Amino acid sequence: MSPNPVTTRERLSSPLTWHYVGLGVMVLLMLGLAIRFGMDLSATGSSSTDALTAKQIELKTLQLQTEPLRGLEDRVKESRTHIQDFYATRIPGNYSSIAVQLGDLAVKNGVHLSRVGYSQGTTSSDLTEISLDCAISGEYQQIMHFVNGIERDKTFFVVRAMAFTGQQGGLVSLRLRVSTWLRPSDVPGWMMPTPADTPAAAAPVAREGE
Structure with missing residues (x-):
């Protein structure tokens, strides 16, 4: 005679059955946790990548903004040296040296x-x-050479205006106004101020001692 068949109720009440059920539930929970962990890790990695990219862009922007300032101190020193050389070689030491230079050019x-x-x-x-x-x-060509000589002279001259005043034979007469610069301490006290917007033909002629 065969043993009695196991009923469904008996199977459900069996400890082994509940063991399998518990094991399955634990497997499902672990699988769910693994999926959640993977999703969180992926999101964290993406966020970190975005933050790193943003920092790299910020750093590059700062580098571009500060590029013109690199070596600024050296350029300032170089500019000061050029200015000092310009003052030493092209600015007259006194007004009498201006007259001497113009006389030599003439x-x-x-x-x-x-x-x-x-x-x-x-x-x-x-x-x-x-x-x-x-x-x-003087002759026209001579005057033009004189004017060119003023503009190219080592003393810093700037031709402000020229006005034709007459011609006799082959000679041409001009009124010429030229600017140069002196250090304030080298300017004689007798010099009168230059009127603003004064044309060369009407510019004041203030001579030494007046």
């Missing part, structure tokens, strides 16, 4: 220079503009 180019007057222009913290008003006469 002799070199064969023009006659007369009625040279000086007036004091604007003053900055470093230099004072000196305006020279003079009459020159």
Whole structure:
């Protein structure tokens, strides 16, 4: 005679059955936790990557912004050296050296220079503009060479204006106004101020001692 068949109720009440059920539930829980952990890890990794990328972009932006400032101290020192060299070589030491230089240029180019007057222009913290008003006469080519010589001279001259005043035979007469600069301490006290917007033909002729 065969043993009695095991009923469903008996199977459900069996400890082995509940053991399998518990094991299955634990497997499902572990699987769910693993999936959740993987999702969280992926999200964390993505967030970290985004943060790192943002920091890299910020660093690159700062590098580009500070690029013009690199070596600024050296450039400032170099600029100061150039300024000092310019003052030493191209700014006259006194007003009399201006007259000597103009006289040398006149002799070199064969023009006659007369009625040279000086007036004091604007003053900055470093230099004072000196305006020279003079009459020159000579052949046209000689006068042009004289003017070119002024513009190319080692002394810093700037031609402000020229005005034709007459012609006789082959000689041409011009009124010329030129600017140069002196250190404020080198400007003579007798110089009168230069009127604003004064044309060369009407510029004041203030001579030494007036």
